[in-house]
Amino acid sequence: MRTLLVGSGILLMLVFLSVSSCGSSQKSVTISEEEAVAFKNQEADTVSISDPDSKYEIIIIEPGFNFWLNSIARPRGYYSQSFLENRNRIYVIEWNNRVMMPNRYNSLLYELRINYDPNVDYGYEVNYKLYYYFIYFQRKYRQRLGPFIPRI
Template identity: 65%
Template structure:
C-alpha cells in the first residue's frame, strides 16, 4: 500500500511541477538585425497611406522608418492570406484599443488613438496587409506585445 501512495505522491508532484513550468512566461528576445534597428532609429518620416476605395477606409501612418521597413524587411504582399491578416488584425486592434482606453497603465504617447476596425467588414488585402505589418513594426520597435504571439518577420 505504501508504494501506491508514493507513486501517487510523485505523480502529483510531477503534475504540479509541469503546471508551474507551463504557467511561467518566458520573455523571448526578438531577433532584430542591425538593418532593422537602423530603421527603428530613423527620424525620416514618410507617411504610409492605407486605404480601400470600395469601403472608403483610410489610415495614415506617420511613423519614422515604417515605410522603408515595410518595403525592405516585412514579408512581401501575398505572403499571408487575407483571412490570416484579418484574424490577426482583429486581435491586435482589440488589444490596441484596450490600451488606448487605459492611459494610466499604458504609455499614452504610444497608444494615442483608437482604431475603428470591424472584423465583419472586408477591407481588402492591402489594408489588412499594411495594418498587420504596422502592428509588427510597432511591437518590435517599442518592445510591446499586443497579442499571444511573438511579433516575427
C-alpha cells in the first residue's frame, strides 16, 4: 500500500512521479469563530484512510485536523472526484515549489516534497482527505497554494 503522510505541514506521498511547480498569489481569508476554535484544538489526532478501490492510503497527523474535517469541511460527495483531483494537482505543484525554496517559504511548513501522479486513480476518499488537508493548511497557516481562495 502506498502511503501519504501529513503532519504539521509535512506531506509525503510515496508515488514515483514528480511534478513541476507554479506560482501563486496571497490574499486574506476570513475565518469564522467556529473554525478558529477548530484551529486551536490541540488534541492529538491521526486520520488514516484508504480507498477500498485503490492501493493508496493517506495518513494525516495534525492536531485539530480531524475535528476540523468533521465539523467544518463539506461532506463527502459535495465535490466530484475530478474536481478534487484537479485542485489537488494544483496544490501539489505549488507545495513542491515551496519545498524547493526554503529561503523564501517556511521550511517548517513545507518540509517534504509530494509526488502526485495525475494519471493514477487514488480514489475518492484519498483525494477528499488530501484536498481538505490543503484547505485546512491554507486557512490555518494563512497560506495560498493556488489561484483559488481556500474556501470550505
